[in-house]
Amino acid sequence: MDELLKPASMIRMAKKDAEPEFLRESIVNKSSNGAEAKPKLQHKPPASPEDALEILKHEPDYDSLNSVLLLLSRHATQDSTYPAIKLPSPLSAQLVQVLVSEIVPNYWALLVEDVHQSKNSGLRLLLYCLSTITGVNAILVRLRASIQEAKSEATAKAKRPDISLNLGILLDLLCRVLQGDGWLLEAWRVATSGQDAARSRPRLQEIAATFGGGRIISLAAEAEEIAKANGPNKESDSIWPADSLQYTLWLGRNIVELGLSDLTADEIKFASDLFAKALRLGRSERLIKEVLSDLVLKPRANPKRFGILLGNLPQTEQRKVLYSVLKLFSGEHLDRLGRCEFEESKPLISAVAGALDGILDTDENGRRHLVEWLTSSSGAGLGESVGIRRAVMAVTSQNKEDLVVVLEKSLSQIGDQLYIKHSPMLQQEAHAQVLLLSAGYVHRKSPIKLALLLRSSVWLNVISNRLRAPHERARFLGMVVGEALSGIVDKGDKRLNFKMEETDQEEGTWYKGLTQVSDEAGPLDPLLDARVDIPQRKPKDQRKPSKRPAPQPPQTGFIIEELSDEEAPEEDDIVPYAKPDSDAEDSDDDATLVRxxxxxxxxxxxxxxxxxxxxxxxxxxxxxxxxxxxxxxxxxxxxxxxxxxxxxxxxxxxxxxxxxxxxxxxxxxxxxxxxxxxxxxxxxxxxxxxxxxxxxxxxxxxxxxxxxxxxxxxxxxxxxxxxxxxxxxxxxxxxxxxxxxxxxxxxxxxxxxxxxxKPLPPNALDNIATSLTSNFLAPLAATAADAATGPDALKLSTFTSRLEEQQHQGQEQPLLSNNAVKTIKHKPRPKPRLRAIPNTTAHLLATSFFTPLTARFQAALHTSNNSNNNNRTILFHPHLLALYLKTLALLLHAAGPSTLALPQLTADLWRLLLSTAVRAQAVGDLVVTRAVLFGFVALLDVNADRMRDVCVEMGREVVEAQEWVAGLFAGLRGGDEGGEEERVKVLAAGVLVRLREGVEKYRLVLVGDLIGFG
CATH class of the missing domain: 1.25.40.720 (Tel2 C-terminal domain)
Known part of the structure; x- marks a missing residue:
């Protein structure tokens, strides 16, 4: 009913246009006892903030409110150019409190109507008066009180519509007050206006704590949820301070405005503190991208301003931000260059190097972080292209000492046995590229230093440990590094040459060419145009065999073929379409609805x-x-x-x-x-x-x-x-x-x-995993059934008679079923025919599917920045982790036993399943436990014919897996027929039996690795 009586428009008249004074009549309300009520006072324009406070407390009319707001927005103190309401004082706090608690709820509808009027409109004056830290805190306090009141009303089962209405008004007010990219700059200037450092420091800390913390986001989000749930308009526009992403971007733009101003020491400290707090809001990557793009990647930008902001951060935060900057440069600009084999990619790499050089400038701590990024066990840009490593090396090469440190650490790391055995192959490839790049720079600046390193024991350990590595890819990197470094130091016959086909192919030649790469810091112009076309070399599709012309039959004259009457061609092959009886679009009775x-x-x-x-x-x-x-x-x-x-x-x-x-x-x-x-x-x-x-x-x-x-x-x-x-x-x-x-x-x-x-079933991967598990457990179940039903000799006649019966009836059934094969227990089991998978397909699954998933998971386990910590929490969600492990197992099974990189894939997945993080998630969670066991099923199935090699290469891991599965099997109760725990226990039993078979068969091989295993 209220919607029907809503006025279509309102016209407000000034006093001079109103009716004459003699037509006005004071409205006097009489009480029940006949006494006259006090008429509403007509206030005069205020002369001071004290008068304004008194007027606000007595429910002023709209014109009086405008005069009060006009005074408050212009009344300045003697020692400051800012109005008194902007400066923190007891009087300004009272004024703000009255405006938020009394004026805004009662006059908001009238104030919003004047939004398109002049600068002196009521809404603009009100927002100006509340655009202070005191005003924002007052709004937040009022929001918290309204939220608590709404919760209490919800528990009492009494809903008041005015609560949701007030929440909507306060949220709208908060959005309008915070609107603008220069808000924090103005707040900083007000806080430091005419005050010494001792008095302004607490105010700046309060601003940083209020806006850098999550208080605004949490209160706005909770209030928005209550307002939408209980309000009349549940589909209202979202409130941007309630969105962590939108709020973070707003905060980043305000930090940029602080960084673009004339920087003073106090302002730098304030901006850095605010930036450090904002990084903890959970959107650090988007915040860094916003600040970086405005301070570095815009025309006439100065990277040194970002460097100043970065240099005042704590060392841990500085390292996280710098690593995120490298990741952004790589993902946004350099990853699309691929191997950077063309000359057109060099200007873009030089531009990234120039940006990094401008950001770090004279910051020695930042340059040390670059050295650490290049040489750390989890650094050098896992999974990213070589372009970012070339850019970082171009910056690092400006300091000879840092360059030598990178070379020495890379050389000792790439030859370490534990590193070769446990590090992901993507990580080893990145560090091999860093080693080759740094060796080229050192050779050009100090050839003697590189020559001495190649005569040391460290270099001999690199070659020997790499050549005896069990994984083919690790040996390839060792041979490439050996030939490349020996080629630039040794002469003639002294050059190291393994005479292997792999090192002379395209990839090996590219690796060895990294020693000749030399980049320098250049102008930032290529970065400003993000759509620079870089030619890409089209990879050769090795999966497709070369097309051979089909053999042509001998030409013996005309070919006469008799066709049946049914298949004979008609005289006229072109048959016109029949005219449709009706048009589907015209089937609607209403012609206006036809589209x-x-x-x-x-x-x-x-x-x-x-x-x-x-x-x-x-x-x-x-x-x-x-x-x-x-x-x-x-x-x-x-x-x-x-x-x-x-x-x-x-x-x-x-x-x-x-x-x-x-x-x-x-x-x-x-x-x-x-x-x-x-x-x-x-x-x-x-x-x-x-x-x-x-x-x-x-x-x-x-x-x-x-x-x-x-x-x-x-x-x-x-x-x-x-x-x-x-x-x-x-x-x-x-x-x-x-x-x-x-x-x-x-x-x-x-x-x-x-x-x-047909659509995919919702649990497509689970169905495939169940099928593979059944195939894995079927022989074990058949063997167990044979052991329980009697000797094999008694079943031979039944088997032969059934075979003869199938042949006599001509049934299209396999001669030997799975259970029938297992009945002959003591006969050697024939090896199943393996489906032939081309090596190129297996290599593709290993390098483009399996390895990136495992390498990035290990990198996520060792990461320490906030954004990846949030991602880590998501990754360890039980259902997502279980699906991740099943995906790896299915990819390994799809690659098959013919994969050349099978030893490396087996080692990566086996160690990932035994990692502390995965096993900790499997405790008490049957979904993850079943996924881990299925991973072992895939490993044992694919490596059925090379179990001896598995025991030789990973003896400790095999025994550790056996002990863990045995403990898991003992801890499961089972008993629930068809239940989840029963299925997991059966799967654990099958894995345990296969593991014990391997350990018993190759016990002597495992003796050497088992010494000291505890």
């Missing part, structure tokens, strides 16, 4: 991206999702559309939300991402692995990334065949249906394949 502007399905990748970005259109979203899997697969090998827009497509699909509740939304989204991975596996496998760890995504979105990697890897290996692969075939590759029947007995066509598309 003639329905969008068409996208036929180009750029159209698909356009549709995916249009999140407000139902038709575009539905068309994009339904056509994305087929279109991406169809365009994969034709042109460069997919390769140029693969990352953009993937980022859109990963972050896409089901706004319209589309049917099969999750399946279509997954199929689109799988199509991207299958189309460009070498590039997008690493991109998805990086996105899983570094992206700002939810648990469900990260889980979808893992599902895409697992299913995409199995499809590449040939285990899974997607229906979309057949649907994506071009019509030119299919025969007409009438001709196809001559060659294919069953009927299949493009239309049928596209019509038989």
């Amino acid at each position: 003639r502007d329905k969008p068409k399905a996208p036929v180009y990748i750029r159209d698909l991206i356009k549709y995916l970005r249009d999140t407000d259109s139902y038709d575009h979203q539905k068309l994009a999702l339904t056509t994305a899997p087929t279109l991406i697969r169809r365009k994969a090998e034709y042109g460069t559309e997919v390769s140029e827009h693969a990352e953009e497509l993937a980022s859109l699909l990963v972050g896409l939300s089901d706004k319209f509740e589309l049917e099969n939304f999750d399946d279509l989204r997954l199929q689109g991402m799988i199509a991207i991975v299958v189309a460009k596996p070498e590039k997008m496998g690493q991109w998805f692995a990086k996105t899983f760890f570094d992206g700002d995504y939810s648990i469900s979105q990260r889980a979808s990334v893992l599902i895409v990697l697992g299913l995409g890897g199995r499809e590449l290996a040939g285990f899974e065949t997607s229906d979309y692969a057949a649907a994506a075939a071009f019509p030119s590759k299919t025969l007409p249906e009438r001709v196809e029947r001559l060659y294919i007995s069953h009927k299949s066509s493009y239309n049928q394949s596209s019509a038989s598309l």
